Structures are given as C-alpha cells and as structure tokens.
Amino acid sequence: MRLVSFAVVGSLSLLSVVGRAQTSAPAEPQAPPGAGAPAGYPPPAAESPAAGKKLGVGYKIGNGLGFLGADIVVAPIEHVAVDLQVNYFSASQPNGTAHGFGFAPAVQGRLNGGQRSTPYLGLGLAHISLTLDNVTASGTAVFANLGYEWRWDSGLGILLGGGIAHLGTITASDQVTTISRKGGWLPNLEFGVRYMFL
Numbered sequence: 038m039r040l041v042s043f044a045v046v047g048s049l050s051l052l053s054v055v056g057r058a059q060t061s062a063p064a065e066p067q068a069p070p071g072a073g074a075p076a077g078y079p080p081p082a083a084e085s086p087a088a089g090k091k092l093g094v095g096y097k098i099g100n101g102l103g104f105l106g107a108d109i110v111v112a113p114i115e116h117v118a119v120d121l122q123v124n125y126f127s128a129s130q131p132n133g134t135a136h137g138f139g140f141a142p143a144v145q146g147r148l149n150g151g152q153r154s155t156p157y158l159g160l161g162l163a164h165i166s167l168t169l170d171n172v173t174a175s176g177t178a179v180f181a182n183l184g185y186e187w188r189w190d191s192g193l194g195i196l197l198g199g200g201i202a203h204l205g206t207i208t209a210s211d212q213v214t215t216i217s218r219k220g221g222w223l224p225n226l227e228f229g230v231r232y233m234f235l
Contacts, residue, residue, distance in 0.1 A: 039188070053084075059211070080191045087152040088152070089152055090192050090234065093192065093235050094231065094232065094234040094235075096229065097229035098227070099225070100122060100169070101225065103125075105126075106125070108121060108122040109121045112149070114145060114225060115147075116147045116148070116149075117145070117146060118144075118147065119143070120159070120229075122128050124137070124160060125137075132170075137165060137167035138165075139164060141164070141180075142162060143161025143162075152189065152190050152192070153188060156184070157196075157198070158183055159227075162178070164176075164179065164180050174208065174209035178203060179223075180202035180225045181201060182197060182225060182227055184197050184198020192232050192233040193230075193233045197227075199225060199226045202222070202223050204222075207219075215226055
C-alpha cells in the first residue's frame with residue numbers, strides 16, 4: 038500500500054512539473070556572444086565613390102615654368118584628364134630683368150576613377166619664352182611625371198609629382214642675330230592645388 042501511495046504521489050508530482058513546463062513560454066533563442074546578423078540577412082550596401090568631376094581650375098607650379106602659375110583641368114572620361122598649365126615669371130639678369138610666360142599642356146592617366154585619391158602618370162610638353170629689351174629667348178621641353186593626387190568629394194585636390202624632362206635647343210634673337218644653346222635631360226617636379234566644380 039505504501040508503494041502504491043509512493044507511486045501515486047510521484048506520478049502526480051511528475052505531472053505537475055510537466056504541466057508547468059507546458060504552460061511556461063518558451064525562451065527566445067539567444068545568439069552566442071559576438072555573433073553577427075542571422076544567416077541570409079543582407080549586409081548593408083557599401084557606399085560607392087562620388088562620381089568624378091569634369092572641369093576645374095587651380096594653382097600649379099613646376100615643369101620648369103616657375104612659381105606663379107594656374108591650370109585648367111578637363112577630365113572627359115573617368116581615368117583621363119587634360120591639364121593646361123600657364124605661368125608668368127621674371128628672371129634677373131646683369132643688365133635688367135627678363136619677363137616671360139610659359140605653358141605646359143599634359144595628359145594624365147589616373148589609376149582610380151571617381152573622386153578618389155589616385156596615382157597618376159602625366160605626359161606633356163612645356164614651352165617658355167623670355168624677353169629682355171629687344172632680345173627674346175625661347176625653349177621647348179617634353180616631360181613625363183609620376184605622382185599622386187589626393188582628391189576629396191568636395192572637388193578639392195592636391196597634386197604632387199616628379200619625373201624627367203628633355204629640354205630641346207634654346208634660341209635667343211635680337212631680330213638680327215640668333216644664337217642657340219643645346220638643352221638636355223633634367224629632373225622635373227610639379228605641384229598643384231585644384232578645385233573641380235563641374
């Protein structure tokens with residue numbers, strides 16, 4: 038009899054525990070610490086770089102043209118830009134000061150597209166002309182520069198490059214006599230700050 042009572046009480050206790058378990062709300066499964074989003078959940082889309090701007094102006098020096106210069110930048114396609122540098126300068130001579138101008142059109146190939154900072158390779162031609170009294174001297178060079186341009190979404194850019202230039206024959210004339218001097222290979226540097234606004 039005592040065994041039967043034990044079985045009945047034990048069964049009732051077991052049924053009571055099972056009933057409580059069935060009426061309790063199941064616990065929400067917890068993600069293990071450090072776990073990311075559930076499998077199959079789409080990750081956030083990465084931001085695409087700002088589209089490259091096509092037209093800009095700036096300050097540019099170097100390429101043998103002195104320290105007072107400007108440039109116009111036109112980028113017709115994503116990885117290519119045309120840079121026209123124009124400079125004014127003066128040079129002191131024993132018998133006075135020569136004044137002149139120079140220009141240097143160049144084509145730049147950019148590794149990265151959009152408004153992203155990028156290495157670049159530039160190929161161009163530089164021409165310089167100086168006048169003192171009635172004597173005018175001029176020379177032309179070709180150059181190749183390898184450099185880097187820091188670019189921001191706002192359109193601001195800073196360019197720094199260096200390379201080599203080959204200066205051709207330099208001529209000077211007073212309209213009566215012309216003299217020539219052979220050029221040669223020279224180191225080359227360029228620096229620019231520009232703003233692309235379109």
